[in-house]
Amino acid sequence: MKKFLLYSLVILLILGGASGVAGYFAYKKIVAGIPSVDFLRHYVPFTTSHIYDRNGQKIGSFYKERREYLPLGRIPPLMVHAILAVEDEHFYEHGALAYGSIIRAALSDALAGYLREGASTITQQLARNIFLTHRKTFIRKIREALLSYRIEKVLTKDEILELYLNQIYLGEGAYGVAAAAHTYFGKDLADLTLPEAAMIAGMIRSPIEFSPLLHPEAAKRRQLVVLQRMVQVHYITPEEKAKAYAAPLEIVPPSHSASPSAYFLEYVRQKLEREMPAKKLFGGGLRIFTTLDLRIQLAANQALRKGLRAIDRRQGFRGAIRTLKPKDLVALRSRTIPVPSAHDLEEIVGKRIDATVLSVSPKEARLSVDEHLGRLTLDHAQWAKTILTRPEITRGRKVLNPFSLDRILKPGFVVRVHVLSSLHEKKGWVFDASLDQVPLVQGAVVALDPKTGGILAMAGGYSFARSKFNRAVQALRQPGSAFKVIDYGAALEKGYAPGSILNDSPLVFFDRIHHRVWRPKDFEAGFLGPVPMRKALAESINLATIRLVRRVGVGSVINFARRLGITTPLPHDLTLALGSATVKPIEMTGAYSVIANGGVREKIHSVDRVFDNRKTTIYRFTPAPMPVYDPADSYLMVSMMESVIREGTGRDALSLGVLLAGKTGTTNDFKDAWFIGFSPDLVVGVYTGMDDHRSMGRGEYGAKAALPIWIDVMRASLPFFPGNHVFKIPDDIVDVRIDPETGLRVPLTAQKFVVEEYKKGSEPPAESATGSPLPDAGLYNLDGAP
Incomplete structure (x- = not known):
């Protein structure tokens, strides 16, 4: 008997030791899977980065988890009480665990035969949300309890509650109570009413099951549970409960439509991802202040959609x-x-x-x-x-x-x-x-501030939801006659003037590369013969322009285009004169912006400054103005572009009631239509065309397809720039009386004359005309050589 007892004791000791060893290793394994909580002293969850326009109007957000982090002191007591009442009424009284709730949950789990009760304190829920999964296992519950003890040693109760209220997921991509208030009620957290706060608090247990959007009846029942708990813990009275439960709730349905600034926001995202890590951009709670003006952006969207529908309808049903x-x-x-x-x-x-x-x-x-x-x-x-x-x-x-x-x-x-x-x-x-019907034709609108280079509006197509392709910055299209501003701008540098006489008569060119003949022609039938440069631009006369570029040199035109900011490949032949190159609408608009800004090129940009969540500046745009064109020549170019509107292809823009500057552009077979124009404070470029480069339809000139869109944008936007819309005349610009047929200066006694503008020192002589036309006889090579 004694031996039996001795053996039994030995066996029990061995089993106990083995169990102890096994328990020790099991404990070590469990503990090994528990991360350190020390970083919680400085922990800030992923928070939404917000984007604003130049007037401080919010235009969008970047986020991984949509969250607004608020200190506990800025979270209304109403919201805090609703959550404490339903989730952990004794939060400030117990430690990391609530043992009474654990015992009740254990009995319920034992009767059910599986883990179904949470019985978690707010500290446990925080531990689970930050460190663990929501899968119900015994090991996870043990780790959750150990983590909770550690958290309570590192953080105060207020710090734990603050993290919890900003960390919890409440459905529809909303993390934290502040984001939930905006998501479901379109309000700031401070503006929530009692029934609204109770509704949000009720969703914590199951954001899907108790969603007021997906299951409004279940959400209403859960709201009643919260209100009843608030009465039981004496946060509200029974009368307040009854009134709150009876109050109707105005739930804000989620918007699935794209932001009116969607193309611009995507452009900004791509720019900033090259400046900072994606983690900071999408979770750093940044405040991003852009150059956009939401008022002009809305006008651009509306005008582009209206204009594209008009083009599409003209082609038929x-x-x-x-x-x-x-x-x-x-x-x-x-x-x-x-x-x-x-x-x-x-x-x-x-x-x-x-x-x-x-x-x-x-x-x-x-x-x-x-x-x-x-x-x-x-x-x-x-x-x-x-x-x-x-x-x-x-x-x-x-x-x-x-x-x-x-x-x-x-x-x-x-x-x-x-x-x-x-x-x-x-x-x-x-x-x-x-x-x-949804238009097949597409287009883009770009608005720039010529004085800063800031992008004021960017519409990259009819609908961002239908096509993410941003035609404002990604499309490569032929500008047609809109490129003539660069042709004539280069000519002004070579001594030409608005009164210089060009020749509009037939030309024939031989393409030595493709072994074919090119016979350019004007849109209007017939030839004008001698024509002033101002009129040649205003009426977009092709043959006069080609002769001008041949005289100036294709290389000079390309050099000028590069200084204006055109980066795309440009053909080194005379087809460039008529806009045969492909350009980006944003660069073409930027080139006009240099002219509008007196020859000073400002870097095109979209973001002015970025603040982190501590309001520290982490990015600021640094202006770098670069004079690239003589101010006097720039003004003369503006003056000729005013003639485009006053008496040329852009005359419909006179309906604005103020004389602005601009130029139309149309390509062969009506594949591309343009209008780019400006006031001293605003440059707007409009492009329309089919994405697959088909014809938009016969007759869709720049003046018909693009100009109406430009007019609508300018009509809506000019009131935002009060003041004088007249362009400033440089001191070295003089008026000269000339003969409109010869371009020669005439005496004061002459009966036939026009007053033309010249740069001081380059006035035409009385004996010979500056910039006389080349001889017309012969066959020229396409590269400009005889």
Whole structure:
């Protein structure tokens, strides 16, 4: 018996020792998986970086986790009490663990046979959110408890609560209570009401299950639980609870539309990623102040979309987006649609959406959009009387005469419409719509501040959601006659003047590389013969320009283009005179900006300064103005570009009521259309064209396709630059009376004369004309050689 007891004791000791060793190693393994918490003394979670325009208006955000970090003192007591009541009412009283809750949770888990109860304190939840996963295992719970003890040794209760309130995930990409307030209610945290705070607090347990957007009824039930807990711990009274629960909540639905500054924001992101680590940009809580003016950006967006739709509609109607199957159309017609009110239709009024044609007559079509019925009348579809017989191209058009809706629409067609308003009929409210379609033609608008080089607006296409390709900075397009500003600018440096006489007559060139003949011509039929340089630019006369560039030299034109900021390859032949090179719209607009700024080139930039979360400047743009052009020549160029608007191809811009400077541009077969122009304070460049370089359609000149967009942008933007829009005349500019046919100076007694501007010291003589034309006879090589 004694031996048995002895053996039993030995066995127990061995087993106990083995268990102790095993437990020790298990403990070491568990502890080894626990990270240090010392860094929490200085820990700041990923916080959203915000982007602002030059007036301090917020225009966007960069983030990995959408979070606004607020000190505990700036978090309203209402929000703190709601969360403490439902998550950890004795937070300030117990240690890292709440043992009573643990015992209750253990009993519940034992009865259930698996881990289902959390019973976690706020400290435990913080430990889990920062260091661990949410997978419920015994090892994780042990590590969570050990981490919680360590956290409570490193941080105070207030510091723990502050981290927790800024760290918790609350759905829809929102981390922390401040981000949740903006996400669900569109408010700052300080502006939340009791029912709103209770709703947010209720989501902590399950942001999806209790989301007011996804499951409003469950969210409402959870809100009641929070309010009841707040009553139990005496944060609010029963009367306040009842009033809060009865109060309606205005949930802000998430916006899936792209920011109006989307192209610009992506441009800024790419620039800043070259300046700093992505972790800092997307999680450093930066404040990024840009050069953008949101007011001009909105005007640019609206003008570009309006202009592209106008070009697209001139080409004709492309037909249905798709067609429903007959059985689907029957099912749609038989569906019982509730009678809407005018309020129900507010959500779609003003939007451009897809609608299904239910029935159609010659003068009216009945439409269906989700739960709404509507109508389309013949008056709101007049532009579609021109249809494209071959949708894959912009030619092959056919005009329907007489025009009726049933000739272009059929039941089951799904078409794009613009919802104009709601109207009341016998059976209730319906929407009234006009026929629409998404343009195939694309374009870009760039607005610059010529005095600083700052980008004021950037619209890189019709829709960022449909195409991320930023045509303002990525497209390479031929500028056509918009390049003539560079041609004539180079000529001014060579001694030419606005009154210099050029020759508009036929020319023939031989291309020695491709062994072919080039016979350039003007858009207008006929030839003008001798023509002043001012008129040649105003009316965009090609042959006179080619002769001018041949005299000045292609190399001089290229050199001038480089000084203006054009970086793309330029052909070293006379086709360059007519804009055969491909350029970026932002660089072409920047080149005009140098002219507008008196010959001083400012670096084009998008960001002025960046502050980190401690309000320390970590980036600041440093201006580096570079004089690249004589101010007098620059003014003469401005003066000639004023003539483009006063009496040339840009005369429609006179509708603005102020004389500005600009130039049109059109390429062969109407593939590209441009207008770039400016006031002393604002330069705006507009480009339109098809992405695949097809023709936009016959007649889509720069003055017709691009100029109306430019006018709309300038009309909306000029009021933001109050003051005199007249360009300053340098002191060394003089007025000279000349004969408009010869360019020679005439005496004061002459009856036939015009007053022209010259740089002092380069006035034309009375005997011979400066810049007389080259002889016209002979065949020239394309590179300019005889």
